[in-house]
Amino acid sequence: MSDPIHPAASILVEPEVDASSTPLQANGNPRPFLELRGISKSFAQGKQQLQVMENISLTVHEGEFVSVIGPSGSGKSTLLQMIGGVMLPDQGDIILQNQRINGLQGKAGYMPQQPALLPWRTIEKNVILARETAGMPRQESLALARNWLDKVGLGGFARAYPRTLSGGMQQRVAFLRALLGPQSLLCLDEPFSALDAFTRSEMQAWLLRIWEENRRSVVFITHHIEEALLLSDTIYVLSSRPAHVIQKVPVPFPRPRREELVDTPEFIALRRQLTEALRAELNG
Template sequence: MELKQISQTFMENGKIDTVLKDISLHVEKGEFVSIIGPSGCGKSTLFHIIGGLVAPSHGEVWIDGKEVTGQKGLISYMPQTHALFPWRTIEENVILAQEVAGIPAKQSIAQAREWLAKVGLAGYEKAYPHVLSGGMQQRAAFLRALLSPQEFMCLDEPFAALDALTRMDMQRWLLSIWEQNKRSVLFVTHSIEEALFLSDRIYLLSDKPTTIIQEIEVPFPRPRREEVLSEPMFQTLKQKIYATMKRVHV
């Protein structure tokens, strides 16, 4: 997936509001890339552009070597709010993208049940979302994105609403699933630690009008384990990113 010189302006109370300004970035096949940026800088807007829900004011979206600006249905997307449908059971929610893609329910339900068990949701296949805790709902929403047929996934702050311990569990869990699947991922987070723990590369974004201020290669080998969090290099990188983000946020 590649973004070429994406800019986005909105009309706000009769004034032009430039949100994204000349954003070019790429995610290679099987790569895990994170975006860190201040609140309101346009991260979700960028995902809406990639997903074809919003037409950019300028620039192009490329997937698999083709220009696909404005085309829907090409990516798997986990929005910032989990957006499980309350009237569908957990397994019906998980197979939604496959249903839209015309994959027979019998096949996708069997696969969904297998995965629900792997993520600790066995027994909840036929439950409705309101019965599940926040963390369980996030896992179900994540499975829906993971099992959708598109190879490229956009995850918008999937763990933001979780408490610190559940969040760490989910990060470990996501890492192990991703290391088995190697899907291409673009991941939005406010947590520097989370981005360093999970990613191959990180883009740091400025405040509006938003540009890319830095691109960071994360040097830790895979498979990664939690121990990496206490390595001196991890702490150094974390502090560097923190200092950069603090500078742009004043």
């Protein structure tokens, strides 16, 4: 296959960032790519206000993989809905590349818990959906999609309908759809939680490999500690409702990482630490 795709593909590896909008701070550290500052949110439940989030702050640097873990019901997904602009925080700011994006939709690529592929579109046409809605040229997008589908071993399914794919394969397609979208930030909302244990660990290894080759800024929601440790650079542990950050854990393991990492003593120690933090939160 001739290869006219690479110029476009390189955009993915280094998302186009307006250089003027990323000034360096005085100490030389780049400003965070994404910053949540003091996010609070409550929902009306009958006549009562149910406080779900309290003063949550977190940062994602460019090319950083950040996981958010916490007990179910701690509003982790709500956080992504806010970054995606579908929901507004009651208080606080969401800053992406120095721009306040509260309530602005389409600023982040998104991979939901269910694949949410459109059943009437073929796989390749699903992959280009995010590019298409952003008005990017169709032929170029299709070529890029086919190239990527080949790369992840789904080339034979390019013109199949989602119905014919297994759950794990559908999630790969959903990830490609987010990855190939025009947004440089990716929000992944418990993407593997509906998969069986074996497929899940396969998918983790797959995501790890693709991400390490492409290094995008990621916010990854999960309640799976091992998954978070294997994939992330930084983990934020949320409390139960009202959620606030109880720990920010840097994950020290060098990259590229391999699955075997989970059996090392350092990994096990860190896993225990996180498990205990979460357990204390649930019992406390």
